[in-house]
Structures are given as structure tokens and as C-alpha cells.
Amino acid sequence: MKQFTILVFSTLLACFVGGWQLSAQQNPDVSKAQLANKYYNSRIYDKAAELYEQLYETTKSPHYFEFYLTCLIESDQLEVAEKEIKRALRKNDNPATLYVQWAVLLKKQGLPEEADQKLQQAIQSVKPSRNDYTRLANIFLSKGEYACAEQLYLKAPQVMPDENFNYELGRVYLYQRNYSRMFAVYLDLIRTDEKSLPRMESAVQSAFRLDVDHSLRKQLQATVLERMQREPEVTAYNRLLIWLFLSEKKYASALRQQIALDKRGLEEEPMIMQLARIAGQNQGYNDALKAYDYLLAKGKTSSYWYAAKQERMNLLYQQYTDGMPEALSAPELAGQFEAALADLGFEAGASRLILNYSQLLTFGLQQPDRSIDLLLRAMNMEQLEAFAKDELKTALADVYVFTGDVWEAIFLYSQLIEDNKMNELGDEVKLKKARLGYYMGEMSWAKAQLDVLKASTSKLIANDAMELSLFIGNNMNLDTTSIPLQLFAKADLLLFRHQPDAAWAMLDSLQQAYPFHSLQDDILYRKASIREQQGNWRDAALWLEKLVAEYPWDLLADDALLELGNVYRTKLNDPEKAKAYYLKLLEDHSGSVHVEQARKYFRELRGDFDQPSAAETTGDETSN
Known part of the structure; x- marks a missing residue:
């Protein structure tokens, strides 16, 4: 029994020690790895090589071996590197990456032909699996061997016909700046798999960031239009074109494409609704209204009729509050609100619309009594959620401030603060x-x-x-x-x-x-604001210019410069003056919070961004 106990203990001890040794073999020394990486990033390759060799001997990880070889080559220890590669090739049944390292070594020795042979050996020896192909291609790209990466992915369909490498091949063409080929393979990809469209859009966006002469968008649009004419049944092309138009804020063109798809029975209502919201948020009011009108024309059978009715009405109010020239007058807008509430019903779901209507009655039509009646009635609607009721109560308190009943307003504000901590x-x-x-x-x-x-x-x-x-x-x-x-x-x-x-x-x-x-500069700024509210933009600009001239270094100077740029850009149609004021803000007030916005508008006026192309007017013709 005693001998048996000793035997069991010895066995357990051996297992423990063996397990500990195995763990030590597999887990790298973290501090040593960090030091090796530090030397590598600092280009002290000889010291990094020593550490990576030790890490490889400990872990047997190909990752450390590749770094070890790179450091040997970069520190001109070429004979040692070649010896290590040959020794590794004898043991390795997946030698593709080793051939790439050998090719790098040969190029370092001034032997390009021999290096090309090793690169070809790498391509021929790679295992027929998606992971191995992708890994080798990434190594080619990291070494600048773009042609080899292209060759590898062109070979892949012959070896693995069930796999699709178009996305990866497109990425290679992006590295090569071969944009026409990149667009072609990406369009092939979405033709067979529309679900890959978001991935393609992300890749294309990367290419657009490199677009120095602003020609890539037009090139892609032209390519897509050509494909649409040739293959009108492929709806992914339409969706890509819609994405391009939206990215350029060409909402009318995007809407035409979206409606064309909807008329083909593809149930595009959710996307049309989303397009309307995007256009409205970016002050594309007319295009947003057209999108809502299209949905409303389908009648109440459409699941989006109720939401479209509400959002269209609220958008008309936003257009009014933004002071757009095409906005309805306050009385006309009030009539539209009444008609919308009659269609929708005076119920909890219309609380946002009721809020906006109360604002119009109070501040637009100067009819606070009607506004108070409307809000009190709305606060008693059935199934009204507590938060929605508090929003209505907040609006009611604002009306009391408007009428001068400040104590009633304070009472309501205090209640609201207590209930919404x-x-x-x-x-x-x-x-x-x-x-x-x-x-x-x-x-x-x-x-x-x-x-x-x-x-x-x-x-x-x-x-x-x-x-x-x-x-x-x-x-x-x-x-x-x-x-x-x-x-x-x-x-x-x-x-x-x-x-x-x-x-x-x-x-x-x-x-x-x-x-x-x-307060003198604040007075000038307020006077400019009053003239803006009245739509007298030229007079507003004069007051802002007076502020900038008389108080160039006061707190409001940068605000006035930004506002001047905006007024001349959007209201007075004088881009040169707008550009001058944005530039003055950038030069004289470099620490202002408005710098980023001023720079953006200045660059737009200077023409740094894309101009509208002919594709936006022809895209819908190919879709119908």
C-alpha cells in the first residue's frame, strides 16, 4: 500500500512538472516580448533579433520566427537568415511565407530574378484554404509585392471554386491605385451577393479618401450606370448609386432611384422613409417633402402613412422656423396643422405634432390663449405616456413666460424638475x-x-x-x-x-x-440677430461688420465672423465675401471653437469637394 502511494505521488509530481514545463514552453515572456517589440519599432534590429530568437525557441510560434527573420535581414545578417530559412523549410509543411522571406533576402542581396522565383514558389506552395491564401496575400501586401497578391487571388477561384475573393482582390487593386479594376471586381461581387454591399461601400469610401483630383466618384458613377444599362435586373447597382447620391447630398437623384426600385415591387418604403429623414435633417426640405408625398400617395394601406403624415407636417414647421424662403406663412401652416390633426386624430401618438402646433400658435401667430387650450387638452389625452405629458407641460410653462405669468411658469418648472431628476x-x-x-x-x-x-x-x-x-x-x-x-x-x-x-x-x-x-458688442450682436429673424440679411450683415470693426478682439468677434460667413454664403449669395470672413476667423482666432466649422465652409467655397455630376440626372432613366 505504501509503495502504491509513493507511485501515485510520483506520477502526479511528474505530471505537474511536465505541465509546468509545457506551459513555460508555450507562454512567452511578456516583458521580453515587449522589449523585442520596442527594439523592432526603434529599428534596433540586431538586439530585437536576439530576443525574437529566444521567444521563438520558447514558444515555437511562427509569428516570432517571422520577426526574427525580418530582423536578421534588416540588420544585414543575411547568411544567418538564409541558413535559418533553409533549416525551417526542411521542417515546415507549409513553406509559402518562408519563400517570401527568402525573396526579401535575395532582393537585399541584389538578386531580383532569384527573388521572383522564390515568390512564385510561395504562390505555388500555398495550401488550398481561404485562411492560407488570405494570410499569404497580406504578407505580399506588407512587403509591397502587389502583383504577387493579385496573381494569388486570380489563381484562387481555380483552386477553390466555391470561394469568392473579389473583395480581397479589390483591396489589392486599391493598393495598386488601379481603381477601374477595383470598381469592376467590387461590382462583380455585389452582382452575385447584394449583402456584401455595405462592405463594398466601406472599401470604396477608403478609395475616395485618396481621391486627389475628385474624379473617382464620377468614374464609379459612370461604371455603375454602364452596368445598369447592361444588367438592369441587378438591383444592387441601383442601391450603390443611391448610396453615392446620398453621400453627395443629391437627395432628388437618390429618391428617383429609390422610387424606381419601389415601382418594381421591391418594397422600398422603409428606405424612402429613411431618405426623407436624412434629407430633412440636412435641410433638403423639398426633396424630403417629395419622399413623404410619395408615401402618402399610397394611402392609409401603407404601414408608413401615419408616420409620413406626422413627419411631413413637422418638417413644414421646421422649414418655417429655419426661415426658408419657400416656407409656408404662419396662417397657412396653422391650417395644415389643423388638417393633419383631423386626419391623424387628436391622440397620444400625435403629441410631437401638437407640441409644434402650440409653438406656432404662441410665437408665430401670437395666440397664446389658443396654445394654452391646445396643450391642456393634449395633456388629458388617453394613453399619453408620462414623459410626453411632461414635454407638453414644459411647452405650457414656456407659454406662461410668453404671456408674463411668470409665477405659474415657475410653479410648472419646479414640478417638472422634481419629476425628471x-x-x-x-x-x-x-x-x-x-x-x-x-x-x-x-x-x-x-x-x-x-x-x-x-x-x-x-x-x-x-x-x-x-x-x-x-x-x-x-x-x-x-x-x-x-x-x-x-x-x-x-x-x-x-x-x-x-x-x-x-x-x-x-x-x-x-x-x-x-x-x-x-455690453456694447452684445448689443450689436443682438441687433444683428433681430434683423436675421426679420429676414433682413443685408442689414444683419452690416451690424455684424460693425461689431467686427469696432470690437475685433472681444468675446463675440469670432461668433460674428462665423455668422457673417454664413450669411454671405447662404443668404446673400456672395461666396467671395463669405470666404474672406471664414479666412479671417481662421487667421485671427485660431483658438476659437468655430475653427473647424469655418475651415469646412471655407474649403467648400474654395472647391475642395466634389461638384455635382451628370450622373445624378441620368441615373433614373436607366432604372425605370
């Missing part, structure tokens, strides 16, 4: 309440609330809170009296109530009574 609406209402304190002249209290909100999880709320807090802080203690700031706040309240003439008069009085106060 854990969501963004609570912070939004806190900001509204703090701003109301500012309107009422309670500057210290308002600033304290705003300083807390600077930590809000919502970037927009945090930025607005910080901006108003800084404004109050910069202007609150400059005089023994806070009257100038209080007068300015009253002008802001009048603007909130959409009384621009009264606000203008208040600003005039302030400007004349306190000519040396720090």
Missing part, C-alpha cells in the same frame, strides 16, 4: 428656469443655477448654461449698478416673446445711456 428633460427645464431668473433680473441666483448645469450630461445644455453664465459673470460686477445687465435681459425677454421692435428700442436706450459699458 434622472433624465435630460430635467436639466433642460432647469436651464429654462435659470434663464427665467435672468429675465427677471435675479442675476446671482441665475448664475448659481447655470454653474451647476455646466456639468450636465447633455453637451448642448452644458454649453448653453456655460455661455449664459459667462455672459452674466462678465457683465454683472463691472459697475456699482446692475441696471445695464437687467435692461439687456429685458430686451432678451422681449425677443423671447417675439416683440422685436420693443426689444430694439430697449437696446437703443441701453446703447445710448451706457456707451462705454462692456
Whole structure:
């Protein structure tokens, strides 16, 4: 029994020691691997080679052996490298990568013909599996042997007819800058597998980033149109063309393609709905409205009719609030709201539409009583979710601020803050309440609330809170009296109530009574904002230019420069002036938060981005 116990213990001990030794063999020394990598990245190849050799002996990992060989070659230890390659070839039944290393060595020795032979041996010896082909091709690409990678992938279908390497082959052509061949193989890929379209779009986008002369998009569009004429049954081509149009914000052309597919019975309604939303978010209002109209024309049998009806109405309101020339007037828009609510029904699902309608009644038509009635009725709708009800209550509080019933507004704001401690609406209402304190002249209290909100999880709320807090802080203690700031706040309240003439008069009085106060640049900026709200863009530009000329280094100078660029770019149709103001912002205010936006618009005006092509007007003809 004793001998048996000793035997068992000895066996277990042997297993433990053996297992420990095996583990030590398989797991590399992490610190040694890190040091080897550090030497390699610093191009100290001789020291890296020693460490990689030790790591390979410990782990037998081909990964470390490849690094070891590379370091030997790069440190001109060519004889040692060749010896190691030959020794490895005798043991290795998958020698393809070793032949590539040998070819690199031979090129280093000035023997290109012999190197080409080794590369061909690599291609001939690779095992017929997708992983082995992909791995060898990636090694070819890393060594700059693009032609060999192409040859390998062209050979692959003969060896593995069930595998498709078009995506990988397209990537090789991208390395070679052979874009016509790249487009051809990618189009072959999506012809047989439409599900690979997102992958192709990602690859094509990589090529577009290298598009120095802006010709690749046009080249791809032309190639796609040619394929569509030749193979009209392949819908993947249409979808690719839609993606191209959307990426260029050519929503009308994308919509024509999408409708053409829908008329072919492909049920494109979800995509048309998404297109309408994308166009609307990017101020492509007319194209978005056309998309909604197409869905609505299908009637209530369409599962998207209800959503399209609501979103179309809300888009018309957004067009109005953005001051677009083609927008409906406030009375016309109110009629549209009434008609939409009659079609949809006055129910919980229409709460967003009701919110917008209440805003129009209050601020657009100056009919706050109708707005209050509408909101109170909506808050009693059946099946209305708590959050939606709180949004309606927030709008109601805003109406009370508009009418001057500030205590009722404060009461509602306080309720909302208490009920929404854990969501963004609570912070939004806190900001509204703090701003109301500012309107009422309670500057210290308002600033304290705003300083807390600077930590809000919502970037927009945090930025607005910080901006108003800084404004109050910069202007609150400059005089023994806070009257100038209080007068300015009253002008802001009048603007909130959409009384621009009264606000203008208040600003005039302030400007004349306190000519040396720090609020002078803010007064000019507010006057420009009033003229913008009134659609008087040229007068707005004059006030902004006055601000830039008289207060070039004050806090609002960069804001005024950006706004000037935007006004001349989008409203006054003077791209040269717009470009000059964007450039002045970039040169004089390099630390401004507006630099990125100014640079983007400046580059657009300079022509750094693609111009519309003829393909957008011909694409739909090939699809119908």
C-alpha cells in the first residue's frame, strides 16, 4: 500500500512538472516580448533579433520566427537568415511565407530574378484554404509585392471554386491605385451577393479618401450606370448609386432611384422613409417633402402613412422656423396643422405634432390663449405616456413666460424638475428656469443655477448654461449698478416673446445711456440677430461688420465672423465675401471653437469637394 502511494505521488509530481514545463514552453515572456517589440519599432534590429530568437525557441510560434527573420535581414545578417530559412523549410509543411522571406533576402542581396522565383514558389506552395491564401496575400501586401497578391487571388477561384475573393482582390487593386479594376471586381461581387454591399461601400469610401483630383466618384458613377444599362435586373447597382447620391447630398437623384426600385415591387418604403429623414435633417426640405408625398400617395394601406403624415407636417414647421424662403406663412401652416390633426386624430401618438402646433400658435401667430387650450387638452389625452405629458407641460410653462405669468411658469418648472431628476428633460427645464431668473433680473441666483448645469450630461445644455453664465459673470460686477445687465435681459425677454421692435428700442436706450459699458458688442450682436429673424440679411450683415470693426478682439468677434460667413454664403449669395470672413476667423482666432466649422465652409467655397455630376440626372432613366 505504501509503495502504491509513493507511485501515485510520483506520477502526479511528474505530471505537474511536465505541465509546468509545457506551459513555460508555450507562454512567452511578456516583458521580453515587449522589449523585442520596442527594439523592432526603434529599428534596433540586431538586439530585437536576439530576443525574437529566444521567444521563438520558447514558444515555437511562427509569428516570432517571422520577426526574427525580418530582423536578421534588416540588420544585414543575411547568411544567418538564409541558413535559418533553409533549416525551417526542411521542417515546415507549409513553406509559402518562408519563400517570401527568402525573396526579401535575395532582393537585399541584389538578386531580383532569384527573388521572383522564390515568390512564385510561395504562390505555388500555398495550401488550398481561404485562411492560407488570405494570410499569404497580406504578407505580399506588407512587403509591397502587389502583383504577387493579385496573381494569388486570380489563381484562387481555380483552386477553390466555391470561394469568392473579389473583395480581397479589390483591396489589392486599391493598393495598386488601379481603381477601374477595383470598381469592376467590387461590382462583380455585389452582382452575385447584394449583402456584401455595405462592405463594398466601406472599401470604396477608403478609395475616395485618396481621391486627389475628385474624379473617382464620377468614374464609379459612370461604371455603375454602364452596368445598369447592361444588367438592369441587378438591383444592387441601383442601391450603390443611391448610396453615392446620398453621400453627395443629391437627395432628388437618390429618391428617383429609390422610387424606381419601389415601382418594381421591391418594397422600398422603409428606405424612402429613411431618405426623407436624412434629407430633412440636412435641410433638403423639398426633396424630403417629395419622399413623404410619395408615401402618402399610397394611402392609409401603407404601414408608413401615419408616420409620413406626422413627419411631413413637422418638417413644414421646421422649414418655417429655419426661415426658408419657400416656407409656408404662419396662417397657412396653422391650417395644415389643423388638417393633419383631423386626419391623424387628436391622440397620444400625435403629441410631437401638437407640441409644434402650440409653438406656432404662441410665437408665430401670437395666440397664446389658443396654445394654452391646445396643450391642456393634449395633456388629458388617453394613453399619453408620462414623459410626453411632461414635454407638453414644459411647452405650457414656456407659454406662461410668453404671456408674463411668470409665477405659474415657475410653479410648472419646479414640478417638472422634481419629476425628471434622472433624465435630460430635467436639466433642460432647469436651464429654462435659470434663464427665467435672468429675465427677471435675479442675476446671482441665475448664475448659481447655470454653474451647476455646466456639468450636465447633455453637451448642448452644458454649453448653453456655460455661455449664459459667462455672459452674466462678465457683465454683472463691472459697475456699482446692475441696471445695464437687467435692461439687456429685458430686451432678451422681449425677443423671447417675439416683440422685436420693443426689444430694439430697449437696446437703443441701453446703447445710448451706457456707451462705454462692456455690453456694447452684445448689443450689436443682438441687433444683428433681430434683423436675421426679420429676414433682413443685408442689414444683419452690416451690424455684424460693425461689431467686427469696432470690437475685433472681444468675446463675440469670432461668433460674428462665423455668422457673417454664413450669411454671405447662404443668404446673400456672395461666396467671395463669405470666404474672406471664414479666412479671417481662421487667421485671427485660431483658438476659437468655430475653427473647424469655418475651415469646412471655407474649403467648400474654395472647391475642395466634389461638384455635382451628370450622373445624378441620368441615373433614373436607366432604372425605370
